[in-house]
Amino acid sequence: MAEYKNKARLVLRVRQSVTVLPRCLQNLSRRGYIVLELSTKTVDATTAKLTMTIEGEQRWHSALPHLLSRLVDVEDVTVEEL
Amino acid sequence: MSSSKEQLNGAQALIRTLEVLGVEYIFGYSGGAVIPIFDAIVTTRTPIKLIATRHEQGALHMADGYARATGRPGVALVTSGPGAGNAITGLMTAHMDSVPLILISGQQITSMLGLDAFQETDVINLSMPVVKHSYQILSADSVPETVHRAFKVATSGRPGPVVIDIPKDISAAPCGASIYDTASEPEPAQTAKPPDMAAMARAITKANRPVILAGQGVLISSATELLRSFAIDNNIPVITTLLGKGAFDETHELSLGMLGMHGTAYANFVVQETDCLINIGSRFDDRIVGDTEKFARQATICHIDIDASEINKMVTADHAIVSDAKVALSELSRIVQPKTRTAWLNRIHRLKQQYPLRYDENDKLTQQQVIAALHDLTDGTAVVTTDVGQHQMWAAQFYKTRHARNWLSSGGAGTMGFGMPAAIGAQLGRPDDMVISISGDGGFQMTEYELATAAVHKLPIKIIILDNKYLGMVRQWQEIFYDNRESGVALEGNPDFCKLAEAYGIKTFHITEPNSTESTLKEALAYTRGPVVVWCEVAKSDNVYPMIPAGLSYDHMLLEAPTTAITKPTGST
């Protein structure tokens, strides 16, 4: 199983809300990702930066920015292969 | 923006805001946590009409049917806990098919949230995977703004359902905010980048055997007129997806009907022969694609979708444009160079003659006969809702849809029980149009209780029950792929559907043989004083063809019953 799993770093700028993190995690979970590391940092009164190391099928990595930026409170997404 | 001078509580502010947003109907089911909102419907003397349903699932499908038939968001109102729980299937159905819908759920009082108080269910997290967004309102002052935002989210870009959860103390508290007196517009339509558009236009101009695949995106963006002229001007035939039915007149000679698992044979052959497949507003659903490696293998794939995450998800596109369908089509219409494509159109004409849709006509009544008669009697212009199963596929094949927003069917979720309540919503939204609901005996029994709602409001919907005494589509799979071992599919104990409907005071008709089908249907369609139920006892063991077993390529299309054993499909479900 592990051969086709790859790690990536995911950085999101989000509008802070009660549900933004669970929504992001639900989308990652649905595509089979494991979150290995997760940190959140307040940027200003309304914005936060989420940084995650994730592991999952490489074919989804490039799709993640589009998938996650559909979420209403997500403003920006970048993915970097590790 | 101006403010109203009325002193309102949160619930009343909600109702006034819904008025401003143009809401005509609220489909609702009451309970403790929503009493203030139901009360506000009375105290505000709102012109919005409350349609009290018999089940929350019914309310959601009605709101969904209203939205699909009118293009305006449908609104449902339910209580907390089990009320919200019962709404989930309706949310999922709308979400899978990108339908703008607002669910307002009552909630326990704020001080009880998270404490497992009576009927306190975390509806936000419960519904998270099946909504576009959700809001829990924690201050009465934010009611107007949140409701406006919810409508904007539901209707902008790719539409979808939005939940607004309102604790009971918030509904009851005074709202200090003013009510905006103008509805906010959806976000402006997305436009494509010019270089991408030019490259796609060149590919289409070059193509000798192009075909358009029109999905629901064409309907959502009101691009049917543009699609029609683009197809005719460029001599490009049009295939419609299940949800795209109505995007192009299926009686037009350029129409190839539906493609995929139970699509027309000629549409499926054309997909294999085309050199340029132009997908406008469809997400390349697995029921269409089958084997992704072998799908449209000779074609340059052009994909236009408003949702960037759909591009390259199922099928890799050679040319992709992230755009509203109308915007993209108007630009393509300007720059694609017309061609006659006579050889291709002749080839299509031959395929249509060689592989027409057909069914056996003998002394046993078939579902196809009933549906074809409905089509002929209405000239394909009625609003048709379906349930899920064999009758849905036969309706898609034999009821040739001619106009936009006239075909309402649960595609992505495949929700049995959708059809009849959706017809109620559609009829309320389109009072001057004929609405026909076509259900199987299985699906009809999942939401049959809404007969009461149809009867109370004297809605002239034509409810056609195609009773084969089976969960027909599942029986078909068991017959073909499981050595005809029937398990859990016989619907023994079905009621006399006429007696059932008559118990609600509904006019009924009963059809059991082919000869009287047309005359009885004619009489039923002419009845307008309220709903009418037509119970059709049809052949028990008929199967839907053509059929491409799930996950297989179009080369495996069965045009009729297989004579040798077929291996179980492993792709999709």
Ligand SMILES: Cc1ncc(C[n+]2csc(CCOP(=O)(O)OP(=O)(O)O)c2C)c(N)n1
């Ligand atoms: C709520 C729900 N449960 C189960 C299914 C699985 N399913 C798909 S088609 C079908 C049979 C439908 O039977 P019926 O409504 O009688 O229609 P028919 O296929 O006979 O036309 C079933 C059980 C479903 N789609 N929806």
